[in-house]
């Protein structure tokens with residue numbers, strides 16, 4: 352990924368940019384603060400030409416093979432028959448809508464603090480770009496109670512109950528997906544000690560990111576969420592019925608849209624799985640573009656290892672012909688590296704061959 356978009360541009364710290372919380376509902380044209388020059392940095396690719404992002408039925412007896420192929424060639428796939436009730440997906444969407452439709456001053460009561468992780472705010476990667484993004488986000492790491500109380504003092508449990516249930520279900524699904532994805536590389540439970548004695552990833556950590564992309568009068572001149580990889584092992588994304596997620600497939604010439612499919616979830620490979628798999632499953636660059644008339648919502652479940660566990664290339668995937676390509680790192684350390692180096696973070700861990 353070229354770095355020209357990510358040249359660090361640090362002016363007003365993001366937390367001071369309350370003036371930049373646009374009232375998206377009423378605005379009739381894209382202001383200069385949100386006008387992007389590079390939306391068409393790569394062309395959009397007609398999926399008919401390359402085939403679309405793979406869709407895997409988790410009940411398919413060949414699921415492991417299909418997932419392996421998708422991870423190796425795309426870094427992203429959609430899943431159906433994943434076991435998450437449709438009603439829960441509808442509920443998380445409804446809570447997202449409820450949250451983002453609050454007036455701006457009200458949402459700012461739950462603003463992410465300057466050095467905090469959780470809360471409402473602009474995309475945290477905003478500090479790497481000269482222009483702001485056409486989106487708002489709400490990050491939940493740990494309990495959402497304090498922020499929910501600030502938003503709905505008399506009725507915060509509704510939101511918290513849905514989040515709790517969603518995160519619980521996603522954690523179970525993420526653990527299953529880990530074994531399907533790693534199983535494709537011949538990795539089994541004894542190969543991954545930190546998955547715990549039962550291999551249930553009990554100590555795994557995670558975050559939930561609710562994203563809102565309001566309809567935009569001139570969608571081709573702005574950006575919903577700029578191109579990035581996730582720092583995770585894997586991310587499970589629910590998107591409502593409005594398209595916007597695009598991925599860069601290795602070897603293809605441009606952005607490929609991941610169409611919203613009823614009842615499907617999108618799974619993408621993050622940087623830590625890239626490292627763990629010694630580069631066999633590359634993390635995927637993705638971004639979100641916006642729509643002229645439709646409000647788009649997404650919920651990204653960001654799944655990682657226990658925060659202080661060292662993650663490096665799996666021994667089974669390393670030998671004389673396949674030397675380790677990355678240094679080990681903990682998720683906490685990697686998040687710090689990402690916050691500093693953004694899209695160059697993975698490169699800072701690359702082991703350069705001396706031969």
Ligand SMILES: C=C1C[C@]23C[C@@]1(O)CC[C@H]2[C@@]12CCC[C@@](C)(C(=O)O1)[C@H]2[C@@H]3C(=O)O
Nearest residue numbers: 468475476490558560579581582583653689
């Ligand atoms: C667990 C996390 C991954 C994330 C940083 C965070 O602490 C919480 C938000 C996550 C998110 C979501 C949008 C894209 C992203 C790059 C960002 O800026 O915030 C990811 C972070 C990440 O994967 O590095």
Ligand SMILES: O=C(O)CCC(=O)C(=O)O
Nearest residue numbers: 560562595596639649651
């Ligand atoms: O909204 C989307 O489709 C993408 C969201 C995303 O990439 C993220 O939250 O990390």
Ligand SMILES: [Fe+2]
Nearest residue numbers: 579580581637
């Ligand atoms: Fe992402």
